[in-house]
Amino acid sequence: RFSLQPNAKWPAAIAFALTGIALGLVQLKVMPPMLLAERFAPNFGWLQIAGLGLYAAWITEQMLDPATSARWRLRIWLIFSVVFFGQLALGLAGAERLLMSGELHLPVPAVIVAGPLYRGHGLFMPILFGSTLLLTGPAWCSHLCYIGAWDGLAARQKKPRPLPSWTRSLRIGILIVVLGAALLLRMTGVSTGIAAALAIGFGIAGVAIMAAISTRTGAMVHCTVYCPIGVLADYLGRLNPFRVRLKEGCTSCLKCAKSCRYDALSPRDIERRRPAVTCTLCGDCLAQCKDRQIEYRFLSFKGRGVRTAFIVLIVATHTVFMGVARM
Numbered sequence: 001r002f003s004l005q006p007n008a009k010w011p012a013a014i015a016f017a018l019t020g021i022a023l024g025l026v027q028l029k030v031m032p033p034m035l036l037a038e039r040f041a042p043n044f045g046w047l048q049i050a051g052l053g054l055y056a057a058w059i060t061e062q063m064l065d066p067a068t069s070a071r072w073r074l075r076i077w078l079i080f081s082v083v084f085f086g087q088l089a090l091g092l093a094g095a096e097r098l099l100m101s102g103e104l105h106l107p108v109p110a111v112i113v114a115g116p117l118y119r120g121h122g123l124f125m126p127i128l129f130g131s132t133l134l135l136t137g138p139a140w141c142s143h144l145c146y147i148g149a150w151d152g153l154a155a156r157q158k159k160p161r162p163l164p165s166w167t168r169s170l171r172i173g174i175l176i177v178v179l180g181a182a183l184l185l186r187m188t189g190v191s192t193g194i195a196a197a198l199a200i201g202f203g204i205a206g207v208a209i210m211a212a213i214s215t216r217t218g219a220m221v222h223c224t225v226y227c228p229i230g231v232l233a234d235y236l237g238r239l240n241p242f243r244v245r246l247k248e249g250c251t252s253c254l255k256c257a258k259s260c261r262y263d264a265l266s267p268r269d270i271e272r273r274r275p276a277v278t279c280t281l282c283g284d285c286l287a288q289c290k291d292r293q294i295e296y297r298f299l300s301f302k303g304r305g306v307r308t309a310f311i312v313l314i315v316a317t318h319t320v321f322m323g324v325a326r327m
Contacts, residue, residue, distance in 0.1 A: 011064060011312045012057035018316035019056040023049040023323050034324045036087075039097045048323065056319040063311045066286040070259070073142070073282060074156070076315075077149040080322045084146045087326045100326045106196060108203035109147055109229040110178050117182035118195055133233060136314055137240030140233045141223055142262070142280035143314050144321055147206070148230075151222040154210040155261045160218035163263045167225045168278075175228040178202070220261045224278050234277050242310055243297045244281055246273040250293040256285035281310065 026034050027045045038045030062072040088107065091099035105111065105125075112125045132140055141148055185195050206222050213221045223230045246256075250273060257265040264279035286294050286307075296307040 011308050012060045015060040015312045015316045015319075016053040016057040018312070019053045019319045019323075020049055022316070022320045023052060026320075026324055036098065052319050052323050056315050059319070060312055060315045063315060064308065066283065066307075068287075069311075070282070070284040070287060073284070074149070074152050076318060077143060077152060080144070080318060080325075081146050081149040083322055084325055091326070098326065106199050106203070107146060108199050108206075109145060109227055110202055111199050112229055113232065114178055114182035114199070114228075117179060118186045120186060129229070129232075130236070132317070133237045134239055136237075136317055137242050137281060138233045138237030138279065139242075139281040139310075139314050140237065141227075141230050142282035143318050145223075145229070146325070147203075148220070148223050148227075150207065151210045151214050151220045152261070154214040154222075155218050155220045157215045158218035159258055160261045160263075162257070162266055163217065163219055163221070163225070167221075167263070168276075171225045171228075171231050174226060175231045178228045218261065219263050223280075224263050233280070238277075241299045242281055242306075244275055244279055244283070244285070245295060245297050245302070246270060246275075247293040247295065248273065249291065250289075251291065255288045255290075256294060259284045259288045281314075283307070 023035065027038065027049060033039050033045060035045035035048050037048035059072065059076055063069045085107070087098040091097075105115070112129050116122045116126055129140070132144065136144070142152075181198075185198075206226055209222045209226050250270065252267070252270050254265075254267065254270065257267070257270065260275075261284070262278045262280050262282065264275035264277075265285060266276065269276045281296075283296070295302055295304075296310050298306045298309065
């Protein structure tokens with residue numbers, strides 16, 4: 001049931017409307033049908049849209065409270081990952097209507113950019129990724145990535161510890177190596193089978209990092225250091241005007257740093273009153289600041305309304321992704 005708090009009803013209504021409009025356009029314009037319900041029964045896609053809209057409205061209400069938003073963020077992120085990979089598994093097992101097409105694309109984030117570089121064509125995923133960054137900024141890495149939720153779950157095993165400063169240079173090096181390797185494989189004519197095997201190995205290594213390092217440090221090492229898409233999201237996502245900032249009244253108590261799993265709130269970052277470039281707008285730090293000295297900003301706008309607008313936008317985007325994203 002929805003709460004009756006006036007400040008919670010209108011954001012929920014807007015999230016419902018945004019979700020309905022976006023998925024309604026998909027229902028009307030995209031052929032063959034993208035919505036699963038429409039694939040199984042004509043016009044049932046509209047029922048799926050209504051259900052997803054109600055889901056978006058409900059989740060928006062849960063996420064508006066900073067005290068509980070961190071818990072709900074991880075929950076809906078995991079739900080999206082389960083839906084995404086569940087459809088893939090069932091599709092590969094024979095339920096082909098659950099798949100996007102007859103071509104298998106590896107669900108490894110690095111392939112979003114490395115794949116087109118290797119193939120020399122196929123820009124759908126880079127365009128989708130780029131447009132999402134323009135819409136939600138680096139929040140791709142804290143709400144929308146289909147594998148990032150695993151790293152979030154792994155890191156929850158311990159309180160986060162700061163990562164060595166050299167890891168911020170290492171992540172740039174990994175990005176350069178991955179993109180350079182994709183181009184080299186293309187130029188040398190390496191077969192698709194070998195390229196796919198390398199991509200799978202890269203993905204498996206990332207999962208091993210989650211299990212071996214993220215669980216020990218409490219930091220999302222896969223997302224903040226290893227994943228090249230995370231680096232691109234952090235930097236290209238700055239084209240989006242949403243920011244998290246610390247107010248001048250911050251006392252540098254460092255309590256917020258104890259909740260940041262993206263290594264974005266070191267003492268130096270707090271002293272500068274701005275998180276590091278690894279900040280993904282997750283908002284987990286807000287509940288830790290009892291003096292309410294952390295806020296969302298959008299250009300010259302700041303305050304509670306900016307965070308509310310961001311929650312509405314990211315929840316609607318998450319819900320649309322869950323309705324249409326599949327391999």
